[in-house]
Amino acid sequence: MNVVIVRYGEIGTKSRQTRRWFESILMNNIREALVSEGIGFKKVEAKHGRILVKTNKARDAVDVLGRVFGIVSLSPAMEVDAELDKINRTALKLFRRKKRELGLERPRFRVTARRITKEFPLKSPEVQAKVGEYLLENEESKVDLHEYDIEVGVELMEGKAYVFVDKIYSWGGLPIGTQGKVVALLSGGIDSPVAAFLMMKRGVEVIPVHIYMGEKTLEKVRKIWNQLKRYGYGGKGELIVVKPKERERIIEKLREMKKEKYTCVFCKYTMVRHADRVAREFGAKGIVMGDSLGQVASQTLENMYIVSQATDLPIYRPLIGMDKEEIVRIAKEIGTFELSTLPEDEIPFIPKHPVIRGSWEEFRKIYKALFGEEPGKREC
Numbered sequence: 379m380n381v382v383i384v385r386y387g388e389i390g391t392k393s394r395q396t397r398r399w400f401e402s403i404l405m406n407n408i409r410e411a412l413v414s415e416g417i418g419f420k421k422v423e424a425k426h427g428r429i430l431v432k433t434n435k436a437r438d439a440v441d442v443l444g445r446v447f448g449i450v451s452l453s454p455a456m457e458v459d460a461e462l463d464k465i466n467r468t469a470l471k472l473f474r475r476k477k478r479e480l481g482l483e484r485p486r487f488r489v490t491a492r493r494i495t496k497e498f499p500l501k502s503p504e505v506q507a508k509v510g511e512y513l514l515e516n517e518e519s520k521v522d523l524h525e526y527d528i529e530v531g532v533e534l535m536e537g538k539a540y541v542f543v544d545k546i547y548s549w550g551g552l553p554i555g556t557q558g559k560v561v562a563l564l565s566g567g568i569d570s571p572v573a574a575f576l577m578m579k580r581g582v583e584v585i586p587v588h589i590y591m592g593e594k595t596l597e598k599v600r601k602i603w604n605q606l607k608r609y610g611y612g613g614k615g616e617l618i619v620v621k622p623k624e625r626e627r628i629i630e631k632l633r634e635m636k637k638e639k640y641t642c643v644f645c646k647y648t649m650v651r652h653a654d655r656v657a658r659e660f661g662a663k664g665i666v667m668g669d670s671l672g673q674v675a676s677q678t679l680e681n682m683y684i685v686s687q688a689t690d691l692p693i694y695r696p697l698i699g700m701d702k703e704e705i706v707r708i709a710k711e712i713g714t715f716e717l718s719t720l721p722e723d724e725i726p727f728i729p730k731h732p733v734i735r736g737s738w739e740e741f742r743k744i745y746k747a748l749f750g751e752e753p754g755k756r757e758c
Contacts, residue, residue, distance in 0.1 A: 379457045380436040383533065383540055384408065384429035384443065387450040387550050398424075404448045404553040405429060407612035414611070415442045426494045426535055432457075440546055445609045447579050448553035453531065455542035460498050460534050465505070466512040468541045469530050473513055476528050476543040486522035487513065487530060494535035505532055552581030554612030559583045560694065561657040562666035563649055564617070566591075566598045566722045569668030569697055571606055571714040572705050576696040577666050578606070583613040584666070587656050589649050590621040592723025602717045609712065620652045628748060629727045637744050639733040642676045643684055644744075647753075650688035657691055664692040670705065671698050675732040684741050687753060 389400040401424045408431060412419050419433040433439050436454035443452055456472065458464040469489070477485055491505035500508065509532060510521055533540045562574040564586040574584050586606075588599045596619060603617045625648070632638045653665045669677045676685070686693050697705055709715035745753045 379432060380434055381455050381457045381540060382431040382433065382436050382439050382443065383453040383455050383542065384431060384449055385451045385453075386427075386429070386448055388552060389448060390427055400448070400553060400556055401429065403555050403612065404446075407446050407448070407553050407555065408443060411442050411446050411611040412439060417442060428494070428533075428535075430540075444546060444548045446553075446611050447549055447551040447581065447609065448556075449548040450550045451548060452546045453540075453542040453544055455531075455533075455540040458539050458541065460537050460539045462500070462505075462508060465532060465539045465541060466509055468539070469509050469532065470513060470516055472541060472543045473517060473519075473528060473530060477517070477519075480527060482527055484518045484520060485527040486520050486525060487528040488521060488523045488526045489513070489530045489532065491532040492534070494533055497537065498534045498539075505534070549579055549609075551579035554578055554581055554583055554610060557581035557583075559585060559615075559660060559662040560664045560666050561585045561587050561653045561660070561662045563653050563668070564588050564599055564603060565668070566595045566602070566718065566720075567668065568709050568715060568718040569670060569673075569705055571602050571668075571718060572708050572712070573666050573668040573694075573696050574606055575609065575708070575712050575714070577694060578609055578613065583615060584610070585615040585618065585656065585660055585662055587618045587620060587653050589652060590619055591725060595722040598717065598720050598722050601720070602714050605713050605717060618656055620656070622648060622652070631748050632744070635744065635747065638729045639731055640736060640741065640744060641727055641729050642732045643681050643736050643741065645727075646676055646681075646685045647688045647741075650685055650693070654689040654691060657689075662691075664694050665689060666694045666696070668697055669695045670700055670702070673702065675734050678734055678736075680735040680737070681733070684736050684738050687738065 389397055392400060405422050408422050417435050417438050419431055421432045423430055431439055440452050440454050456468050458468050489506040489510045491502045493502050528543055531542045560577055560582050562584045564570050578584050586603050628644055629641055632641055657665055669682060742753055
């Protein structure tokens with residue numbers, strides 16, 4: 379029988395009761411991923427620190443499950459009765475398949491075995507020796523424990539052996555749905571999708587909010603979110619688009635007051651106000667932004683301090699200590715970089731000389747002059 383061995387990381391460090399809860403959510407996310415991609419499966423079950431997915435489309439399942447957070451690695455395997463003869467023949471079959479795939483005449487290999495439960499009579503080193511000896515007898519090959527081309531894995535538990543030759547590493551993290559909800563401000567740029575992705579990786583359900591700038595940008599953001607949703611199994615967030623009511627009036631008033639240098643800070647402040655409203659509506663526990671310290675004028679400590687006053691909710695900035703190269707690397711890995719570099723609507727109101735180190739006191743005075751009240755809960 380074909381099966382995918384799913385291995386997790388952090389979940390295994392939890393207490394027994396908590397681990398079972400995490401496993402349950404991870405299994406639900408696995409089922410959702412397989413169903414949404416049209417991949418049939420017979421069973422998804424947790425056993426001894428592993429999750430086993432029984433499916434006749436193991437290779438296709440691995441491609442999809444590699445995007446499910448909480449999974450550290452995956453192995454498409456064959457399940458056979460834990461009898462040495464069956465293990466040997468299965469290992470040889472998979473070895474030959476891998477040898478053809480690699481195009482090698484005399485590959486170097488090693489065998490790793492693990493008795494997850496202990497009923498099998500041979501110990502792990504003995505299993506490794508027996509399987510290795512069988513492979514050497516039946517195929518042109520060479521054992522090399524360090525510089526190997528093929529690794530044959532055997533995991534034994536509850537009277538079954540799971541034999542595999544591939545171990546595909548995944549994103550790790552925690553299953554989405556284990557850490558609550560947040561609102562993520564999603565623009566058409568490179569940074570905010572990466573910030574949303576990193577929060578999803580930590581098990582958070584992301585509710586994406588886009589502050590409308592124009593139809594071209596909106597279409598671009600929809601494509602970005604559709605790409606991010608490929609990693610969002612366990613979350614149900616759909617893109618929420620907010621059209622600011624008073625943006626043009628605020629920008630014009632700032633020009634009249636000769637305070638247009640505060641335009642970007644005011645825009646981000648009002649974005650957070652909108653995100654705050656959505657977060658409270660959906661019961662979210664914070665707001666995610668794609669700020670990277672010092673990258674642009676609005677992302678200095680002083681300006682981020684001003685923007686943070688727009689809400690009582692926590693603002694999470696997972697990119698805060700990253701440089702642009704690190705952010706771009708992740709964006710390329712997750713498939714959002716090319717989308718983020720598509721054309722978008724021009725923003726005509728960006729000042730030539732934006733304030734770099736804004737003053738909260740000055741911001742308050744400008745705000746009061748604009749709205750006749752102190753900064754607070756006003757929706758802009």
